[in-house]
Amino acid sequence: MASNPPAPPAPFVPSTEPFGFAGRRTDEGPWEEWNPTEDSLAPVRGRHRVAKQRGGGLARSSTVLGVGVIAAVGAGGMASANTGKPPVSISMPDLASVAHVFGGSEAPKGSATALSDVATTSEGTARGAGEALRDRIMAQAESQQVQIDGKSQAATEAALAKQIDDAAAKAEKEAATKAAAAKEKAEAAAKKAAEAVKLAELAKQFQLPVVSYTITGTFGQAGSMWSSGYHTGLDFAAPTGTLIKAIHSGTITQAGWAGAYGYRTILTLDDGTELWFCHQSSISVSVGQKVGTGDVIGRIGATGNVTGPHLHLEVHPDGQATGIDPLPWLRSKGLNP
Structure with a gap:
């Protein structure tokens, strides 16, 4: 890398001036004021540092460096030159030029304002x-x-x-x-x-066989007085001689003595159901006779195995030997004993 040739050594002469200034010396060469401008400083890219000057630049003279130090001290208020000579005129570099040197854009007037703007911009x-x-x-x-x-x-x-x-x-x-x-x-x-x-x-x-009566025995009652061990019919108690009437129209198939039943009349209906009227005192019809509903077929008595005058009524569907409960059958025909 090129550099300035070294200056010839100068004889040492003690200075009597403050800060080491004793006026101009012939071995220092011509003295000139340094006023850097935007045109004189080329922009530097990268980090903020000043490039070395080639030939007669900023680093050529120690006097120029001393002038820069004095200017900095004078600007900070830390020291001042107190000589008998008039103060040396020093020009401060333009802020825009300095910003240009350090790679920044042109700053507005006033360095404090520019820095605050940068901080504000970053913060924003x-x-x-x-x-x-x-x-x-x-x-x-x-x-x-x-x-x-x-x-x-x-x-x-x-x-x-x-x-x-x-x-x-x-x-x-x-x-x-x-x-x-x-x-x-x-x-x-x-x-x-x-x-x-x-x-x-x-x-x-259909009609009930007796008009005025009292029910004294119902179907299924148990007792020793009945040969089967239970009552097989429905008893209508009434005075002897009370009329017994045909419940429905049909044919007389039996009329006469029947042992424990006494005098009995059997009326067979058209559907084959047999109605037994037992313990009569007298019979008013004969076998093969056709009767209608309400016709008199005999009278109440106490013949056969009885304890008093009454009509013992039995119902045998289809002529079966074993009879059914006469009470439900009568009710199914619209009668309510």
Whole structure:
């Protein structure tokens, strides 16, 4: 690298001037004031340092360096030259030029203002980046919250829809159950009404064998007085001689003495059911005779195995030897003993 040739050594002469200045010396060469300008300093890239000058530059003279030190001390208020000579005029470099040398852009007037602007700009840039990051985070959080709210709302709507469907299904089922119950009830009522009509019609065809009576024995009663061990019919107690009438129209198939039954008359209906009228005091019909409902067939008595006058009535469906309970059968015909 090229450099300035060394200056010839100068004889040492003690100085009597303050700060080592004794006026101009011939061996120092011509003295000139250094006033750097923007055009005289080339921009430096990279780190902030001043490049070496080639030939007659800033580093050529120690006197120029001393002048720079004096200028710095004088500007900081740390020292001042107190000589008898007038002060040396020193020009401060332009701030714009200095900024240009150190790689910065042109600064506005006033170094303090420029530095504060740089700090403010950096702080503003950092604050802007932080705000942008915060805005992005807030936007993401809001987006996630919207998604969560949407999912929650969808789940709520689905649950509500399910509740509505369940309630509708339950209401429909209850309505169907009520309708079925109402229909069943209506059918039962209609059936009952039809049965009542039928019984009313039957009641015109059937009648009780005795008009005035007292029920003294029912079917199935246990006792030693009956040969079978239980009562096989329905007893209508009434005074001797009370008229016995035909319950329904039919044919007399038997009339006469029957041992423990005393005098007995058997009336066979058109469907084959046999009605036995027992313990009569007298018989008013004969075998093979056709009778109608309400016709007199005999009178109450106390013949056979009895303890008092009464009509013992038995019902034998299809002529069976074993009879059934006469009470339900009479009720099925519209009669209520």
